[in-house]
Amino acid sequence: MPSPSRRPVFVSACLLGRECRYDGRSNRDLALEALLDARGEIAVPFCPEEHGELGTPRPAAWIERSGASAVLDGVERVITGDGVDVTQAFLRGALGALETCQRFGIRRAYLKERSPSCGVCQTHAAGALVDGPGVTALVLQREGIDCTGVEGRRE
Secondary structure, three states: OOOOOOEEEEEEHHHHOOOOOOOOOOOOOHHHHHHHHHHOEEEEEEOHHHHOOOOOOOOOEEEOOOOHHHHHOOOOOEEEOOOOEOHHHHHHHHHHHHHHHHHHOOOEEEEEOOOOOOOOOEEEEOOEEEEOOOHHHHHHHHOOOEEEEEOOOOO
C-alpha cells in the first residue's frame, strides 16, 4: 500500500523493470523513476496484458483495424499475428487497471507508449503504428485519469 505522504500513480510495470513485455523483456526507465521520486509520487506497477491472463512471453498483438475506441465499442478485436483473438484478455486487463486506479485513488498514469494496451499517443493497429491510444489507456482516459506516454529505456 502506498505511503499516505506520497501520491500513488499507476505505472506500466515494464517501465519499472518487470520483464512483462510480450517478448519477455522490460522497458525500465530510470528517468521516469527519478521523476516519480522528485514529484513525490509512488508507483503502483501493473501490466494489463498479464492481468488479462496472457502469458509472458506472448505473441505480439495489435488492434484489428482502426483503434481502441472500436474495440471498446465491440466492433473490432485485438489479434495476434496468427489471427488469434485476444480481445477479452485486453479488456480484462484494462478493467483491472481501472479497478487498481480506483482502489488507490489514482488520478495519474505513466504508460508504455506504442503498446496496444498502454500506448497513449500511439498504438499498433492493422500491424502498423498509428496515432491514438491503446485499450487500457483509453479506458483510463475515459474515466478522467491523466495518462502520460513514456517510451521507456531512458537513463
